[in-house]
Amino acid sequence: xxxLSAASCELPVRVTPRSSQSKIEVTNGLVxxxxxxxxxxxxxxxxxxxxxxxAIKQAPSTVTVKRGHTGRDKVIRIDGLSLSEVLARLSTx
Numbered sequence: 568x569x570x571l572s573a574a575s576c577e578l579p580v581r582v583t584p585r586s587s588q589s590k591i592e593v594t595n596g597l598v599x600x601x602x603x604x605x606x607x608x609x610x611x612x613x614x615x616x617x618x619x620x621x622a623i624k625q626a627p628s629t630v631t632v633k634r635g636h637t638g639r640d641k642v643i644r645i646d647g648l649s650l651s652e653v654l655a656r657l658s659t660x
Contacts, residue, residue, distance in 0.1 A: 576650035577633060578619075578643045584611035591622055593657045612636060619643060622660040623653055 578598060586601035593599075604614035612632045620627040625647060635641030645653055 574649050575644060575646045576648060576653055578645060578650065578653055580615065580619075580641050580643055582611060582615055582639050582641055584614075584639075589614070589618060591618060591657055591660055593654060596654065598654075598657060606637075609636070612641075615641065616643065619645070619657075623648065623656040 580598045580600050583599070583601045584604060584606045586603055588601060589603050590601050591598065592601075600615050600618060602611050602614040602618060604610040606612075616630040616632065617627055620630045623630075623645070625645065629646040631644050633642045633644040648656075
């Protein structure tokens with residue numbers, strides 16, 4: 568029997584690495600994330616996952632990059648929450 572919830576979602580995001588500040592903005596269902604980390608060696612991807620996990624109050628292990636490892640447009644997989652729950656939590660962050 569699995570301990571993970573069956574709910575999961577894929578969240579499309581636009582990432583800006585090497586920003587002076589880290590923040591998340593949700594506008595009309597579009598999620599934009601600014602991270603101070605460099606895109607070198609996946610550091611920005613790790614920072615994006617950590618920022619999202621912190622904002623939605625989930626364990627970092629439940630947030631992974633599914634597509635877009637080397638681009639600014641990414642699809643983030645989040646286990647344990649539906650897309651509407653994730654967007655609601657990000658909107659209040």
